[in-house]
Amino acid sequence: MHLSLRHYYHGMLCYSSVATYILYTTPLHSSVLMPMGVTTDVSSSYIMETVQVSHRLVHLDLKGAPPRMSYYEQMFPIISSFGATGLLVEYEDMFPYQDCLAHLRAPRAYSPEDIAKLRTLATTHNLTFIPLVQTFGHFEFVLKHDEHRSIREIEHYPNALCPTHPDSFPLVTKLITQVIELHPNDKYLHIGADEVWHLGKCPRCHNQMETNKNTPADFFLEWVFKVAWWVKTQHPHLTLIMWDDMIRNASLDTLKESSIGDVVEPMVWQYQSTKFDLPQDLFIKYSAVFKGIWGASAFKGSSGSTQFLPPIQHHINNNLNWISILSEHKSQINNFRGICLTGWQRYDHYAVLCELLPVALPCLCLCLRVMSKGSFTEDDHDYISQQLGFSHRINVMPFPRPQIVDSSATFPGHKVYVGVQMWSNFVCKYQAISNSEAMLGWFSDYLRSRNFTNPVQVENILTQVIEVEENMKDLRTHLIPWLLEVLYEDTVEEWVGSFIDPLLSKLKSVVDECRKQILIGGRVRDYTSIN
Numbered sequence: 001m002h003l004s005l006r007h008y009y010h011g012m013l014c015y016s017s018v019a020t021y022i023l024y025t026t027p028l029h030s031s032v033l034m035p036m037g038v039t040t041d042v043s044s045s046y047i048m049e050t051v052q053v054s055h056r057l058v059h060l061d062l063k064g065a066p067p068r069m070s071y072y073e074q075m076f077p078i079i080s081s082f083g084a085t086g087l088l089v090e091y092e093d094m095f096p097y098q099d100c101l102a103h104l105r106a107p108r109a110y111s112p113e114d115i116a117k118l119r120t121l122a123t124t125h126n127l128t129f130i131p132l133v134q135t136f137g138h139f140e141f142v143l144k145h146d147e148h149r150s151i152r153e154i155e156h157y158p159n160a161l162c163p164t165h166p167d168s169f170p171l172v173t174k175l176i177t178q179v180i181e182l183h184p185n186d187k188y189l190h191i192g193a194d195e196v197w198h199l200g201k202c203p204r205c206h207n208q209m210e211t212n213k214n215t216p217a218d219f220f221l222e223w224v225f226k227v228a229w230w231v232k233t234q235h236p237h238l239t240l241i242m243w244d245d246m247i248r249n250a251s252l253d254t255l256k257e258s259s260i261g262d263v264v265e266p267m268v269w270q271y272q273s274t275k276f277d278l279p280q281d282l283f284i285k286y287s288a289v290f291k292g293i294w295g296a297s298a299f300k301g302s303s304g305s306t307q308f309l310p311p312i313q314h315h316i317n318n319n320l321n322w323i324s325i326l327s328e329h330k331s332q333i334n335n336f337r338g339i340c341l342t343g344w345q346r347y348d349h350y351a352v353l354c355e356l357l358p359v360a361l362p363c364l365c366l367c368l369r370v371m372s373k374g375s376f377t378e379d380d381h382d383y384i385s386q387q388l389g390f391s392h393r394i395n396v397m398p399f400p401r402p403q404i405v406d407s408s409a410t411f412p413g414h415k416v417y418v419g420v421q422m423w424s425n426f427v428c429k430y431q432a433i434s435n436s437e438a439m440l441g442w443f444s445d446y447l448r449s450r451n452f453t454n455p456v457q458v459e460n461i462l463t464q465v466i467e468v469e470e471n472m473k474d475l476r477t478h479l480i481p482w483l484l485e486v487l488y489e490d491t492v493e494e495w496v497g498s499f500i501d502p503l504l505s506k507l508k509s510v511v512d513e514c515r516k517q518i519l520i521g522g523r524v525r526d527y528t529s530i531n
C-alpha cells in the first residue's frame with residue numbers, strides 16, 4: 001500500500017503526543033525570542049571584513065554514506081547560495097585508486113568520471129575544490145589491508161602508520177600522486193595528519209627518537225615536513241593544509257626549527273558550543289610561523305558517534321563561537337584563510353555512521369548563514385527555513401524526543417530528514433517501554449526465566465511493544481526507498497542493519513516472550529510444561 005509522506009506525518013502526529021517544542025510551532029516571522037543560548041549578534045567590522053572575504057568550506061566526509069552524484073547536483077546550488085565558497089572532500093576509500101593501490105577502493109568507490117563530474121559541478125557553483133588525503137594518523141582505510149600491516153606503528157592497531165618504515169614514504173607519495181592526478185587544476189591539498197595516537201611506539205621509531213633526542217612534536221613534524229616538502233617540490237602551485245591538533249601545544253621554537261611553516265598551513269578545529277579549549281598564545285604562535293591559518297567548526301558528526309539528528313542549536317553556537325574567537329584574537333591573526341564546516345560521517349573508518357548528510361542539510365545551511373553574516377538573528381532563521389521549504393522555523397532543538405515531525409520542507413533529501421526524525425521518535429518510545437514500571441517491575445529477566453509473570457501486566461506490555469514494532473516495520477518499508485534516492489545500496493544496508501534491524505529483532509524477542517508468558521497464564525514459579 002502506498003503511503004504518502006503527508007499521511008505518514010499525520011499518523012505520526014497521533015503517535016507523538018509529547019510535542020512541547022516551541023520552535024516547531026513557531027510560525028515564520030513571529031516575534032518570539034531565539035532559543036536559549038544562541039547569541040544573536042557578535043558582528044564587528046573586523047568580522048565583516050574577515051569572515052565574509054575568507055573561505056567557507058563545506059567538508060564532505062566520504063568515509064561512510066557517500067551521496068549519489070545526483071544528490072550533489074541538488075545540494076551544491078543550495079550551499080553555494082547560502083555562502084559556501086568551497087568543498088573539503090575527504091575521499092578516503094571512495095577515491096578510485098588504481099594499479100598497485102586499487103585494493104584501497106571501496107566496492108562502491110567513485111570512478112574517475114565521477115570525480116571529474118564532481119569537480120565540474122563544484123566549478124559551476126563557484127566552489128573551490130580541496131581534496132583531503134590522510135598521510136599519518138587515521139590511516140585505517142590503508143592499514144586494515146594485510147598488504148600494509150607491516151607499516152602500522154603498532155602492529156595490533158590500524159590507526160597510525162610508521163614514519164620510519166621504508167615502505168611508508170613511497171606509499172604515501174603514491175596516494176598523493178593519484179589524488180593530484182585527478183585534480184589537475186586545483187590549488188589546495190589537505191594532508192590530514194590529525195589524531196596520530198601512536199607515535200614513536202615501534203622499536204625503530206623509538207630508537208630514532210632516542211638517538212636524535214626528539215620530542216614527540218619534533219618527530220611528528222619531521223614526517224609531516226618530509227611529506228609536505230615532497231608535495232611542494234613536485235607541485236609548487238599547491239597550498240597545503242593540515243589539521244593542527246598534533247602541533248597545538250608545540251613551542252614556537254619547535255615549530256620554527258621544523259620549517260613546517262614553509263610548506264603547510266594549519267586548520268584549527270574546535271567543535272564545542274561553549275568555550276574553546278585552545279592555548280592562549282595559539283594564534284600569536286601560528287601567525288609567527290605560518291603564512292595562513294584556517295579554522296574548522298562542525299555542522300554534524302561531532303556530538304556523538306551514534307547521533308541520528310544534529311543538535312542544531314549546539315552547532316549554531318559552535319559557529320558563533322568561532323566568530324567570537326576570531327573577533328577576540330583579531331590583532332593576533334595574520335592572514336585568516338577561512339573556516340571549514342566539518343560534517344563527519346563516522347568518528348573513524350571502523351565506527352558506525354553518524355547523522356546522514358540530508359538529515360543535517362538544514363543545520364549546514366543555518367551554520368553557513370552564521371559564517372556568512374558573522375551573526376545569527378531571527379530573520380536569518382526565518383530566511384533559511386523559508387528557502388528550504390519549511391512552513392515553520394527549523395527546529396534547532398531536536399532533543400529530548402519524541403517530538404512532532406515537521407514534514408513541510410522541500411529541500412533535497414527532505415524525506416530522509418523526516419524518516420530519521422520519525423525513527424528517532426520510535427527509538428524513544430521503545431526506550432520508554434523498556435524502562436517502564438511494567439517491564440522493570442513485572443517482566444524482569446529473573447521473573448521471565450522462572451516463568452512467573454502476571455498476564456495482566458504482560459498483555460499491557462505486549463500491546464505497546466506490538467504498536468512500536470508495527471510503526472518501525474512500516475517506517476522501514478518507506479525509509480529504504482527514501483534513503484536510496486540519496487545514498488547507495490551498501491550505505492542503506494549498513495544504516496538499516498546498524499540501527500533498525502537490531503531493534504526490530506529485540507522487539508520480536510520481547511513479543512515472542514510476552515506471548516509465551518501469556519500462555520503460561522500466571523502459574524506458580526518455575527512452571528515448565530510450556531517449554
Ligand SMILES: [Zn+2]
Nearest residue numbers: 162163202205
Ligand atoms: Zn615506527
